[in-house]
Amino acid sequence: MKKNLPFIVVLIAFKSLSQSSDETTLKTIFDEALKNGQAYEMLEPLTQHIGPRLSGSQGAADAVEWSRRVMKDYNFDSVWLQPVMVPHWVRGQKEIGRILNSKKKIDVHICALGGAVGTGPQGATGRVIEVKNFKELAELGVENIQGKIIFFNRPMDPTEINTFDAYGGAVNQRSSGASEAAKYGAIAVIVRSMGLNKEEDYPHTGAMNYAPGLAKIPAVAISTKDADLLSELSKKNKELQFYMETHCETLEDAPSFNVVGEIKGSEYSDEIILVSGHLDSWDLAEGAQDDGAGCVQAIEALRLLKAIGYKPRHTIRAVMFMNEENGARGGAKYAELSIQNKENPIVAIESDRGGFTPRGFTMSGPENAKAKIKNWKYLFEPYGLTDFEQEGGGTDIEPLFDRGVLVIGYLPDSQRYFDFHHAPTDTLDKVNRRELELGAASMAALIFLIDHYGLQ
Amino acid sequence: MKKNLPFIVVLIAFKSLSQSSDETTLKTIFDEALKNGQAYEMLEPLTQHIGPRLSGSQGAADAVEWSRRVMKDYNFDSVWLQPVMVPHWVRGQKEIGRILNSKKKIDVHICALGGAVGTGPQGATGRVIEVKNFKELAELGVENIQGKIIFFNRPMDPTEINTFDAYGGAVNQRSSGASEAAKYGAIAVIVRSMGLNKEEDYPHTGAMNYAPGLAKIPAVAISTKDADLLSELSKKNKELQFYMETHCETLEDAPSFNVVGEIKGSEYSDEIILVSGHLDSWDLAEGAQDDGAGCVQAIEALRLLKAIGYKPRHTIRAVMFMNEENGARGGAKYAELSIQNKENPIVAIESDRGGFTPRGFTMSGPENAKAKIKNWKYLFEPYGLTDFEQEGGGTDIEPLFDRGVLVIGYLPDSQRYFDFHHAPTDTLDKVNRRELELGAASMAALIFLIDHYGLQ
Numbered sequence: 001m002k003k004n005l006p007f008i009v010v011l012i013a014f015k016s017l018s019q020s021s022d023e024t025t026l027k028t029i030f031d032e033a034l035k036n037g038q039a040y041e042m043l044e045p046l047t048q049h050i051g052p053r054l055s056g057s058q059g060a061a062d063a064v065e066w067s068r069r070v071m072k073d074y075n076f077d078s079v080w081l082q083p084v085m086v087p088h089w090v091r092g093q094k095e096i097g098r099i100l101n102s103k104k105k106i107d108v109h110i111c112a113l114g115g116a117v118g119t120g121p122q123g124a125t126g127r128v129i130e131v132k133n134f135k136e137l138a139e140l141g142v143e144n145i146q147g148k149i150i151f152f153n154r155p156m157d158p159t160e161i162n163t164f165d166a167y168g169g170a171v172n173q174r175s176s177g178a179s180e181a182a183k184y185g186a187i188a189v190i191v192r193s194m195g196l197n198k199e200e201d202y203p204h205t206g207a208m209n210y211a212p213g214l215a216k217i218p219a220v221a222i223s224t225k226d227a228d229l230l231s232e233l234s235k236k237n238k239e240l241q242f243y244m245e246t247h248c249e250t251l252e253d254a255p256s257f258n259v260v261g262e263i264k265g266s267e268y269s270d271e272i273i274l275v276s277g278h279l280d281s282w283d284l285a286e287g288a289q290d291d292g293a294g295c296v297q298a299i300e301a302l303r304l305l306k307a308i309g310y311k312p313r314h315t316i317r318a319v320m321f322m323n324e325e326n327g328a329r330g331g332a333k334y335a336e337l338s339i340q341n342k343e344n345p346i347v348a349i350e351s352d353r354g355g356f357t358p359r360g361f362t363m364s365g366p367e368n369a370k371a372k373i374k375n376w377k378y379l380f381e382p383y384g385l386t387d388f389e390q391e392g393g394g395t396d397i398e399p400l401f402d403r404g405v406l407v408i409g410y411l412p413d414s415q416r417y418f419d420f421h422h423a424p425t426d427t428l429d430k431v432n433r434r435e436l437e438l439g440a441a442s443m444a445a446l447i448f449l450i451d452h453y454g455l456q
Numbered sequence: 457m458k459k460n461l462p463f464i465v466v467l468i469a470f471k472s473l474s475q476s477s478d479e480t481t482l483k484t485i486f487d488e489a490l491k492n493g494q495a496y497e498m499l500e501p502l503t504q505h506i507g508p509r510l511s512g513s514q515g516a517a518d519a520v521e522w523s524r525r526v527m528k529d530y531n532f533d534s535v536w537l538q539p540v541m542v543p544h545w546v547r548g549q550k551e552i553g554r555i556l557n558s559k560k561k562i563d564v565h566i567c568a569l570g571g572a573v574g575t576g577p578q579g580a581t582g583r584v585i586e587v588k589n590f591k592e593l594a595e596l597g598v599e600n601i602q603g604k605i606i607f608f609n610r611p612m613d614p615t616e617i618n619t620f621d622a623y624g625g626a627v628n629q630r631s632s633g634a635s636e637a638a639k640y641g642a643i644a645v646i647v648r649s650m651g652l653n654k655e656e657d658y659p660h661t662g663a664m665n666y667a668p669g670l671a672k673i674p675a676v677a678i679s680t681k682d683a684d685l686l687s688e689l690s691k692k693n694k695e696l697q698f699y700m701e702t703h704c705e706t707l708e709d710a711p712s713f714n715v716v717g718e719i720k721g722s723e724y725s726d727e728i729i730l731v732s733g734h735l736d737s738w739d740l741a742e743g744a745q746d747d748g749a750g751c752v753q754a755i756e757a758l759r760l761l762k763a764i765g766y767k768p769r770h771t772i773r774a775v776m777f778m779n780e781e782n783g784a785r786g787g788a789k790y791a792e793l794s795i796q797n798k799e800n801p802i803v804a805i806e807s808d809r810g811g812f813t814p815r816g817f818t819m820s821g822p823e824n825a826k827a828k829i830k831n832w833k834y835l836f837e838p839y840g841l842t843d844f845e846q847e848g849g850g851t852d853i854e855p856l857f858d859r860g861v862l863v864i865g866y867l868p869d870s871q872r873y874f875d876f877h878h879a880p881t882d883t884l885d886k887v888n889r890r891e892l893e894l895g896a897a898s899m900a901a902l903i904f905l906i907d908h909y910g911l912q
Contacts, residue, residue: 031615034614034615158490158491158890161486161840357869383617384617386842413869415888415890432872434614434619
């Protein structure tokens with residue numbers, strides 16, 4: 001018994017030393033972020049000078065060049081572009097949405113959903129039928145729906161504490177409502193905006209897809225406030241008509257790029273730790289929280305590691321994905337090239353839930369790797385990260401998950417996100433400098449631990 | 457062994473039942489807050505119609521009447537006013553702050569600190585001596601300070617994750633800097649604003665106190681951006697002069713009130729569970745986060761319990777304290793009346809850290825009561841409250857703590873608070889409806905548990 005004691009003491013001493021050194025490194029990372037952080041300064045030109053940057057637009061091209069230059073200026077070891085063809089949908093002139101009844105016309109706030117066909121200059125007019133879900137739609141059937149405009153008005157559930165769960169519970173109205181309604185002969189759909197604030201007078205756009213073999217009908221989002229108004233008026237007047245005019249169209253696929261910057265690993269340079277955000281935003285938004293925040297946090301994570309003088313053993317890569325919003329072609333292309341180039345990604349992190357105060361990380365992938373990361377939770381708790389239990393990664397890194405790679409989503413507080421998501425209110429002033437930096441530091445800290453200890 | 461089994465089973469079943477029933481009650485409270493919450497609607501008139509409400513002002517009187525009426529309208533069992541005499545400090549006309557050097561005059565953003573004497577129309581001019589702390593001041597001594605203006609420029613430490621710790625580490629410059637400088641013959645002090653954002657062009661006011669027996673010299677806050685400018689210019693020019701003109705003065709104490717509303721307990725009506733905020737705000741601020749949020753959350757906590765049909769066993773009392781900002785007379789008066797009326801407060805909760813996303817509760821008082829509350833942590837975790845370890849209550853309830861009462865502070869996320877604290881930016885639009893409601897629901901949930909299980 002006594003014989004073994006010195007060995008045990010050494011082990012304990014070593015453990016304490018390494019723990020205390022990890023704590024010191026994390027503090028060094030967070031201190032650098034909070035004292036000298038540059039994420040907010042990066043976000044300023046991306047949101048206020050470049051602004052909206054939907055795939056295929058000039059803004060997206062400018063954002064590609066901006067992020068290439070920023071990573072070059074930080075002297076990352078390599079910075080390059082990955083060509084990818086992306087969908088090119090354009091909104092055209094501003095939409096008109098109008099409630100028509102016998103007494104008066106009321107203009108309401110609508111916008112076309114991304115990917116939708118337009119009505120063209122002749123517009124579309126029809127009786128409004130409000131439904132809450134696809135089951136109600138099926139029950140109404142062709143006889144009640146043929147030639148009408150379907151109004152999907154199921155609100156996001158405000159009682160979900162995680163607002164992404166509320167989003168997940170409502171978003172099928174937006175993503176597949178048009179095709180569901182087209183099955184029964186509807187001529188267009190109006191979808192209640194995906195937002196939790198009932199007082200908004202601006203619509204939230206977002207992606208929709210047409211199912212194969214069904215008529216492609218126009219689809220618009222309506223502001224939550226106007227959705228309540230439309231619902232109220234249509235209950236009073238069963239013959240209420242709605243006029244919409246949208247000029248959107250899908251052009252030929254356009255050339256674009258993912259932008260990649262990396263710091264080469266000293267020991268396992270062929271093993272890649274990836275951290276990412278997506279460069280594209282919706283056309284009506286500056287995309288400050290979605291996902292300018294994620295982009296600058298990914299770049300900042302690498303900058304932080306450089307700034308504290310950390311030399312990674314693995315290769316650390318910041319990836320700005322293109323086309324998360326309406327096609328996810330960038331993520332698919334990255335995974336395709338990764339296979340083609342026989343790369344070995346060991347983990348992929350994405351920040352695409354806004355740059356709010358950190359709460360934790362979501363994870364999907366190999367159980368042993370997840371368990372190892374959960375063991376580091378105590379190191380993150382002093383910085384407010386306590387939630388390591390949720391599944392999930394990010395849209396752009398899902399193709400890597402499909403190949404067995406551990407994927408991690410940065411998990412910030414979610415309460416404010418859907419006030420801005422896909423809306424004109426998603427502007428720089430909604431981002432708090434400290435919250436943004438704490439997210440970048442959290443990801444840099446996780447990268448450090450994975451790089452230092454590996455995931456085996 | 458076997459004989460006892462049914463009893464054990466019953467015990468387990470009862471525990472599960474009661475746990476599951478607690479979980480259900482908490483969910484009912486949070487659901488009501490998130491679906492039908494009225495805290496934000498309450499905050500609107502308090503901030504946008506009444507606005508600034510420093511003790512002794514018309515705004516403070518209006519806020520008293522507003523909160524009395526709101527609690528009456530909610531049909532609380534009793535609503536009454538507690539008279540209290542409060543300090544009555546007035547700012548007078550807008551301050552002038554000017555950097556003077558040989559080449560030009562530069563106007564900077566300053567405001568008098570609350571409680572300070574004014575310079576009067578003749579102003580005060582003097583050479584600027586920058587110091588970081590009271591030790592530097594002592595080292596400089598009378599020979600270097602006599603007749604000069606002391607510029608306290610120690611920033612809040614941005615690396616503190618809890619921004620209240622950063623505030624605590626810097627605020628003595630504001631609260632006692634004037635008297636410290638007066639010891640060595642300074643004629644006035646300029647204090648760097650208590651804010652973490654270095655780019656602000658507005659000053660943060662706040663309370664200062666003069667130590668007995670020393671000269672009362674004028675004291676102003678300067679915006680963080682202008683503090684950096686002044687520091688830079690005074691390093692370049694050792695003879696740099698500063699001109700300030702302030703017209704503030706302290707008038708006779710004024711009559712005011714705490715406002716109390718209560719729901720009578722069915723079983724232990726003489727035992728009081730108190731939940732509170734403070735009604736007064738600084739004169740330059742709408743006081744949305746500080747502390748309109750706390751006031752409406754306290755009222756909302758009682759409203760939520762009524763709305764779900766909960767009949768409390770103890771008396772639940774919402775208290776809007778007057779004069780937290782510059783004297784804490786309301787808190788002292790409440791405690792005094794509580795003794796006089798032989799009241800039995802069993803716990804006092806205050807929300808005075810803003811209406812941001814909940815993180816937990818701070819607690820000071822009897823260990824057994826704290827331990828009991830910590831045992832309920834698992835019930836709060838689904839709502840994001842994980843921090844139950846910090847000491848603390850609130851300024852207004854401290855006199856109750858001194859009597860041995862358990863005091864609890866509502867603990868929200870702290871990252872944004874000092875961007876608004878005591879500044880003109882503390883407006884309604886900085887408050888998020890869901891974050892505000894989650895705080896009210898958290899306090900209502902805690903009140904329910906304390907009421908149901910007691911603290912023994």
